[in-house]
Amino acid sequence: MHLPSEQDYIQQVSIDCVIFGYQETQLKVLVPKLAFKGDFWALPSGFILQQEGTDQAARRILEGRTGIKNIYLEQFRVFGDAGRTSAPFLERLIELNQESSREKQFNRKEFEWMTRRFISIGYYALVDINEVVPNKHDIDESIEWYNIKSLPTMIMDHNQIVEQALETLRSNLDKKLIAFNLLPETFTMMEVQQLYEAIFDKPFARNNFQKKILDLNVLERLEKKFTGAANKAPYLYRFLK
Amino acid sequence: MHLPSEQDYIQQVSIDCVIFGYQETQLKVLVPKLAFKGDFWALPSGFILQQEGTDQAARRILEGRTGIKNIYLEQFRVFGDAGRTSAPFLERLIELNQESSREKQFNRKEFEWMTRRFISIGYYALVDINEVVPNKHDIDESIEWYNIKSLPTMIMDHNQIVEQALETLRSNLDKKLIAFNLLPETFTMMEVQQLYEAIFDKPFARNNFQKKILDLNVLERLEKKFTGAANKAPYLYRFLK
Numbered sequence: 001m002h003l004p005s006e007q008d009y010i011q012q013v014s015i016d017c018v019i020f021g022y023q024e025t026q027l028k029v030l031v032p033k034l035a036f037k038g039d040f041w042a043l044p045s046g047f048i049l050q051q052e053g054t055d056q057a058a059r060r061i062l063e064g065r066t067g068i069k070n071i072y073l074e075q076f077r078v079f080g081d082a083g084r085t086s087a088p089f090l091e092r093l094i095e096l097n098q099e100s101s102r103e104k105q106f107n108r109k110e111f112e113w114m115t116r117r118f119i120s121i122g123y124y125a126l127v128d129i130n131e132v133v134p135n136k137h138d139i140d141e142s143i144e145w146y147n148i149k150s151l152p153t154m155i156m157d158h159n160q161i162v163e164q165a166l167e168t169l170r171s172n173l174d175k176k177l178i179a180f181n182l183l184p185e186t187f188t189m190m191e192v193q194q195l196y197e198a199i200f201d202k203p204f205a206r207n208n209f210q211k212k213i214l215d216l217n218v219l220e221r222l223e224k225k226f227t228g229a230a231n232k233a234p235y236l237y238r239f240l241k
Numbered sequence: 242m243h244l245p246s247e248q249d250y251i252q253q254v255s256i257d258c259v260i261f262g263y264q265e266t267q268l269k270v271l272v273p274k275l276a277f278k279g280d281f282w283a284l285p286s287g288f289i290l291q292q293e294g295t296d297q298a299a300r301r302i303l304e305g306r307t308g309i310k311n312i313y314l315e316q317f318r319v320f321g322d323a324g325r326t327s328a329p330f331l332e333r334l335i336e337l338n339q340e341s342s343r344e345k346q347f348n349r350k351e352f353e354w355m356t357r358r359f360i361s362i363g364y365y366a367l368v369d370i371n372e373v374v375p376n377k378h379d380i381d382e383s384i385e386w387y388n389i390k391s392l393p394t395m396i397m398d399h400n401q402i403v404e405q406a407l408e409t410l411r412s413n414l415d416k417k418l419i420a421f422n423l424l425p426e427t428f429t430m431m432e433v434q435q436l437y438e439a440i441f442d443k444p445f446a447r448n449n450f451q452k453k454i455l456d457l458n459v460l461e462r463l464e465k466k467f468t469g470a471a472n473k474a475p476y477l478y479r480f481l482k
Contacts, residue, residue: 011252013360054321054360078316078362080295119254119295121319175412 006113009047014120015058016079016158017044018165019066021129021145022182027198028145029162030065030134031152035141038096040089041152043161045120058123065143066125067133072181073125076168079157080119087115089155124165126181149201170200177218180239188225188234189213247354250288255361256299257320257399258285259406260307262370262386263423268439269386270403271306271375272393276382279337281330282393284402286361299364306384307366308374313422314366317409320398321360328356330396365406367422390442411441418459421480429466429475430454 019030034040046061048054055075062071090111129145136143146152151162173179179195193209213219220240224233260271275281287302289295296316303312331352370386377384387393392403414420420436434450454460461481465474 010254010358010360013251013254048321048360050358051323053323054319056323075319078295078319080289080362082292082294082297117251117291119251119289121321171416 005110008049010050011113012116012118013048014118015046015048015054015061016120016122016161017058017061017065017073018122018124018162019044019062019132020124020126020148020165020169020182021132022195022198023129023145025194025198027148027166027182027195028129029148029151030132030143031146031154032065032136032140032143033152034093035139036093036097038093039152040093041154041158042156043154043158054121058121062123062125064137065135066127066131067135068127068131071125071127072178073123074168074172074178075121075123077122077161077164078119079122079161081157082117084120084157085115085117086156090115120161122161122165124169126169126178128182128184130184166199173199177216177239180218183239186222186236186238188236190234192237246351249290251291252354253357253359254289255359256287256289256295256302257361257363257402258299258302258306258314259363259365259403260285260303260373261365261367261389261406261410261423262373263436263439264370264386266435266439268389268407268423268436269370270389270392271373271384272387272395273306273377273381273384274393275334276380277334277338279334280393281334282395282399283397284395284399295362299362303364303366305378306376307368307372308376309368309372312366312368313419314364315409315413315419316362316364318363318402318405319360320363320402322398323358325360325398326356326358327397331356361402363402363406365410367410367419369423369425371425407440414440418457418480421459424480427463427477427479429477431475433478 021028021030030044031041032044034042044061044065046057048057052060055073058073058075059071062073063069134143134145148162148166151159153159173196179192179199182195183191189210192213193204193206196209197203218240219237222236222238225236226233262269262271271285272282273285275283285302285306287298289298293301296314299314299316300312303314304310375384375386389403389407392400394400410419414437420433420440423436424432430451433454434445434447437450438444459481460478463477463479466477467474
């Protein structure tokens with residue numbers, strides 16, 4: 001197993017990524033599960049190389065997980081409590097996996113630096129879920145999209161990191177018009193509304209919502225979507241970048 | 242001169258603070274000037290002790306500069322470009338001060354760790370300027386409130402850090418109702434408007450502005466302010482926490 005080595009990275013700083021996708025009226029988050037006994041889920045994470053910027057590091061981590069190069073991302077908060085460390089989680093992981101053949105692959109000394117206190121820089125990313133090819137790493141058993149309402153319990157403070165990311169996403173949605181990053185290139189107005197409803201976890205009144213979105217003047221109206229029933233076919237829209 | 246020593250702190254991470262105050266219709270920022278040849282201004286900054294959280298570190302730095310314990314502060318952005326280092330500034334400082342008696346106080350080895358790449362966590366603070374007793378450190382010549390429109394050129398990316406802080410302040414102002422942290426306990430409606438005008442650097446229409454602020458339902462109306470001309474005296478208000 002390849003572990004990142006201490007001297008390549010800025011010490012005691014990590015990056016945690018909340019990757020949001022949207023599918024079948026559900027807001028989802030991409031979460032890997034570790035290939036060890038103990039059911040450990042953890043956000044896509046990584047460290048910052050000495051010669052790369054923090055945003056660059058986040059892009060590298062996100063590209064490695066999604067296959068997408070120009071991903072929409074935002075640095076939203078630093079998680080820097082004094083007691084923030086993965087040591088208890090790693091101790092538990094080792095304890096539960098002592099018997100396993102994987103145990104041989106652990107060299108305590110080699111990853112001791114990772115058990116120190118870590119300040120984490122939180123990023124969230126918005127992707128068109130259809131464009132993502134989720135990529136699990138060597139140490140992962142799986143990587144899946146989970147409905148944000150039924151996320152597994154993750155290690156450390158990762159569930160709180162998702163909550164904070166969602167809060168920031170909500171508060172930035174109108175201001176920065178970023179919701180369209182979660183949709184495919186063309187979409188109906190009903191699909192925009194369902195997306196907003198999934199993000200805010202509440203219904204919106206159809207007429208008001210449509211008026212509000214159209215008044216933003218950021219959508220181009222295209223042909224009608226073919227549904228079979230021509231007279232009721234909704235218009236398709238595209239976001240004007 | 243006392244320099245912080247390497248092993249007490251998280252490596253390659255610093256905190257930079259933008260302290261906003263408001264006085265005589267001007268938005269101001271508290272900036273120390275270093276007591277060395279070369280006219281160096283730098284934001285109040287510091288490092289994070291191993292045993293303190295990032296917010297705690299920011300509070301310590303802010304209290305040290307303002308004398309205020311329960312300061313309103315917000316962590317707003319990380320500045321993490323790969324090339325972000327104070328090395329050129331420190332080289333220049335040493336070069337310009339070689340002749341000075343202070344030179345003896347420098348031990349290159351002792352502060353070499355500070356010349357590495359640093360990731361900075363930006364915090365901004367809002368204070369009632371009348372409550373602040375600006376405190377200069379040993380290495381400062383002065384510490385002054387500067388109008389944000391005529392800030393001195395500071396070291397590194399500190400002027401951009403102020404710009405980013407101002408941008409975040411503007412975008413949070415209505416959402417979080419934080420402007421009142423910049424005012425004394427009681428104020429007139431005109432004073433609120435002048436404060437908003439200073440922050441946004443543009444005028445607001447009086448009637449609309451008053452209605453918007455009163456509709457927030459966060460102000461308590463007190464007695465009239467005594468101005469000598471009783472019939473024109475404006476009401477005083479207080480923010481309901």
